Amino acid sequence: MEDCIFCKIVNKEIPSEIIYEDDKVMAFKDVNPQSPVHVLVIPKEHIESSNDIDDNNSQLIGHIFVTIKELAKELGIDEDGYRIVNNCGSFGGQTVYHIHFHLLGGRKFSWPPG
Ligand code: 5GP
Ligand code: ZN
Numbered sequence: 001m002e003d004c005i006f007c008k009i010v011n012k013e014i015p016s017e018i019i020y021e022d023d024k025v026m027a028f029k030d031v032n033p034q035s036p037v038h039v040l041v042i043p044k045e046h047i048e049s050s051n052d053i054d055d056n057n058s059q060l061i062g063h064i065f066v067t068i069k070e071l072a073k074e075l076g077i078d079e080d081g082y083r084i085v086n087n088c089g090s091f092g093g094q095t096v097y098h099i100h101f102h103l104l105g106g107r108k109f110s111w112p113p114g
Contacts, residue, residue, distance in 0.1 A: 001046040006098035007049050011042045024060055025067050027103075036106025037082070041068050047099045049086040068103050077105030 001007045008014045010026055017029040017074035019039060030038040041043045043060050047053070051060055063086075088095040 001098070004046055004098050006042050006096055006100065007046050010042070016046075020067065020071060021107065022067075027067065027071055030102065034102075035104045035109075037077050039071060039075070039102065039103040040100045041071070041103060041108055042098060042100045048097045049094060049099055050083055052099070064101055068074075068101060072104060072105065075103075080105070083109050 005014065009028060016031075018026060019029065020027040020041075021042070025041060025043055027041045030040050040060050041064050043057070043064060045057070045060065047057060068076075068084055072082050077082045082103060085102040085104060086099070087102075088094075
């Protein structure tokens with residue numbers, strides 16, 4: 001995807017603070033952090049949003065969640081707890097249309113969301 005900023009991050013065409021990478025997924029620090037820990041975990045493959053999750057990529061999405069759990073432990077937020085957020089579409093507040101999961105931690109979050 002030529003104009004996708006996260007594909008450019010995957011291809012290292014634009015810099016990011018990568019904290020984890022394997023052949024399928026990448027995790028990097030959010031440029032505008034909302035909490036002491038704010039990491040984005042994405043598939044390297046371009047998938048637009050949660051609307052595009054299906055049986056063909058569900059293993060990849062599962063791998064993202066295993067990665068998130070491991071990162072939470074490495075980043076020292078597993079005991080206190082953390083929040084995993086996926087914003088889908090306009091009402092969900094999605095601004096980058098390459099599916100991503102926010103891993104937020106290091107402070108207490110409120111509920112319900114705004
Ligand atoms: P969304 O609103 O789509 O769920 O989240 C997009 C997130 O991507 C935002 O939290 C925003 O700060 C982050 N973001 C947007 N552009 C960049 C970028 O170029 N680099 C990094 N590291 N994060 C970005
Ligand atoms: Zn993309």
